[in-house]
Amino acid sequence: EFVRNGKTPVIKDILSHIDHVCSLGGERHIGFGSDFDGIDRVIPGLETHKDYRNLIEALQRSYTPSQVDGFLFENFISRIPF
Numbered sequence: 916e917f918v919r920n921g922k923t924p925v926i927k928d929i930l931s932h933i934d935h936v937c938s939l940g941g942e943r944h945i946g947f948g949s950d951f952d953g954i955d956r957v958i959p960g961l962e963t964h965k966d967y968r969n970l971i972e973a974l975q976r977s978y979t980p981s982q983v984d985g986f987l988f989e990n991f992i993s994r995i996p997f
Contacts (some may be wrong), residue, residue: 916956918932918958923959925958925959925960926958926960926961926970926973927967927973928958929958929961929970929973930973930977933945933974933977933978933986936996942982942985943985943990943993944993945983945985945986945988945989946986946988947967947970947986947987947988949967950963951963956977965997971983971987973985974987976995
């Protein structure tokens with residue numbers, strides 16, 4: 916419900932949220948996890964971690980490779996103290 920209030924969300928709606936966060940300067944603060952435990956509703960085409968390919972392909976059509984890498988893992992990795 917937080918992706919698209921009152922309507923069935925689609926992956927494109929996630930991209931709209933990403934666009935908004937990026938417009939606020941938050942590109943390096945975006946990261947995706949794959950924990951689907953405890954949720955009652957899912958986005959069609961992104962029901963489980965196995966569907967991440969659908970999200971990745973949508974990201975690749977809209978963002979640069981370095982942005983996609985950031986969203987998928989580099990933004991997290993850059994914050995882990997080694």
